[in-house]
Amino acid sequence: MGSLDHVDLELLNALTEDHRATVVALADRLGMSRNTVQARMAKLERSGVFLSYERAIAPRELGFPIEAMISVTVQQADLPRITEALARLPEVVQVHGLSGPVDLLVRTAARDTRHLFDVDARILAIEGVERTETSLVMGEVIGYRVRPLLEEARQEG
Known part of the structure; x- marks a missing residue:
């Protein structure tokens, strides 16, 4: 499963549900402190988990x-x-x-x-x-997604 633990996976899952969620909103949703979420997000960013913060523009x-x-x-x-x-x-x-x-x-x-x-x-x-x-390209049939992979990783962990 790599270096991601259960908390990381829950945080990433919450982000796939609401990619614009603030640190405070994520903390409330996951029942964690804002500092814990912020530290986890920084760790995930440093490890290269996030591909881009660029908005996808049509x-x-x-x-x-x-x-x-x-x-x-x-x-x-x-x-x-x-x-x-x-x-x-x-x-x-x-x-x-x-x-x-x-x-x-x-x-x-x-x-x-x-x-x-x-x-x-x-x-x-x-x-x-x-x-x-x-x-x-005639149309996008399945867009970029990682949620099924997150679900798989959560089940294995």
């Missing part, structure tokens, strides 16, 4: 309604430089490194299909990129 609300996943095959030796080049493209919202025949999965946002074609061309133009394959 690209469509910024004028980018087209979302696509671009599978990218690269020359392995160029991967760090390619990753840096991808980070400079504003339409690239997320990149995952993969094992298997595809090296990178690039999540992109675009204004329209012509813009998406342009984004794909800019990715292909990066030296060391060998091939791309683009798939339009």
Whole structure:
């Protein structure tokens, strides 16, 4: 189960239910002191449990309604430089490194299909990129979630 104990798991579960909860609200809900909750939150933050405090903003609300996943095959030796080049493209919202025949999965946002074609061309133009394959996102079926994992961890603990 890693280094998380029962109290940590309860705190994380409470945060999945109300991600905007204050330390005081979490303390009240869990029957703990504010200082205990604050100390636990600081420990969890230092240990890297929290991925980001950035608010997830819908690209469509910024004028980018087209979302696509671009599978990218690269020359392995160029991967760090390619990753840096991808980070400079504003339409690239997320990149995952993969094992298997595809090296990178690039999540992109675009204004329209012509813009998406342009984004794909800019990715292909990066030296060391060998091939791309683009798939339009039709809709999110299961969003990012950790609650089922928390439930599993709580049962094991």
